[in-house]
Amino acid sequence: MNELKISILGTGDMGGAIATALSRRTRHSLRLRGAQPGSTSALRLIDALGVTEASKEDFLASDIVFVVVPAASIEEAAAFLNGYQGIVVAVSVSGSVGRDGLPSSAERIATALPEATVVSAFTSIWSNVIREPGTSGKTSVFVSSDDDNAKEVVSRLATELGFEPINGGALSMALYAEVMGMFAVRLAMDSGYGRTISFHAFNAG
Numbered sequence: 001m002n003e004l005k006i007s008i009l010g011t012g013d014m015g016g017a018i019a020t021a022l023s024r025r026t027r028h029s030l031r032l033r034g035a036q037p038g039s040t041s042a043l044r045l046i047d048a049l050g051v052t053e054a055s056k057e058d059f060l061a062s063d064i065v066f067v068v069v070p071a072a073s074i075e076e077a078a079a080f081l082n083g084y085q086g087i088v089v090a091v092s093v094s095g096s097v098g099r100d101g102l103p104s105s106a107e108r109i110a111t112a113l114p115e116a117t118v119v120s121a122f123t124s125i126w127s128n129v130i131r132e133p134g135t136s137g138k139t140s141v142f143v144s145s146d147d148d149n150a151k152e153v154v155s156r157l158a159t160e161l162g163f164e165p166i167n168g169g170a171l172s173m174a175l176y177a178e179v180m181g182m183f184a185v186r187l188a189m190d191s192g193y194g195r196t197i198s199f200h201a202f203n204a205g
């Protein structure tokens with residue numbers, strides 16, 4: 001895969017895991033930023049991975065921007081990315097997804113960034129598994145978008161990271177993959193499976 005300019009907005013548990021995986025397992029150029037320039041979480045990753053903090057201009061010039069912020073911060077994050085015309089990978093999941101009648105996080109980003117091409121992916125995977133995909137089988141990454149080319153680019157990225165991309169249909173399907181993310185949280189916490197519980201889609205026929 002050609003070298004891509006990838007930026008990550010949100011450098012907490014999940015943004016940090018994605019940054020670490022991209023940095024260690026691919027050759028793409030990587031920049032990142034937390035809620036503010038120089039935020040502690042971003043500086044820690046910059047130090048650990050030898051990557052650079054992303055300016056607003058860096059985000060606008062990116063091929064792919066990962067949005068990995070709390071769902072409550074989506075509109076604020078989108079305002080920061082105003083004018084971006086590339087691919088957004090929407091990773092955010094609301095704690096009340098599927099129960100509040102609201103659109104998916106991915107659709108909220110698409111509404112707030114009408115010039116961008118939004119792809120929902122990595123919503124149903126724990127950060128632990130992003131960091132260390134494990135050896136018990138490939139975890140599925142459900143990839144949903146209204147743009148087939150963008151879906152293909154993000155699917156190839158998921159493959160490079162050691163996962164199995166699954167065609168998750170149109171962006172309107174993103175809600176279901178986000179609900180699976182919340183289900184993974186409940187399976188880990190309430191059912192005792194822990195933070196490596198993963199989904200693998202396969203055709204049993």
Ligand SMILES: NC(=O)c1ccc[n+]([C@@H]2O[C@H](COP(=O)([O-])OP(=O)(O)OC[C@H]3O[C@@H](n4cnc5c(N)ncnc54)[C@H](OP(=O)(O)O)[C@@H]3O)[C@@H](O)[C@H]2O)c1
Nearest residue numbers: 010011012013014034035039041069070073092093126127
């Ligand atoms: N953790 C997982 O395993 C996992 C898996 C799948 C999906 N997700 C989803 O990924 C998202 C992030 O989860 P997390 O666990 O990484 O949360 P987290 O550890 O609380 O990190 C949130 C990050 O978002 C940043 N942020 C907050 N508001 C922002 C804004 N307006 N602009 C830019 N950055 C902003 C914070 O910046 P500062 O550090 O500067 O405060 C922080 O780096 C959530 O929507 C979650 O549902 C998480």
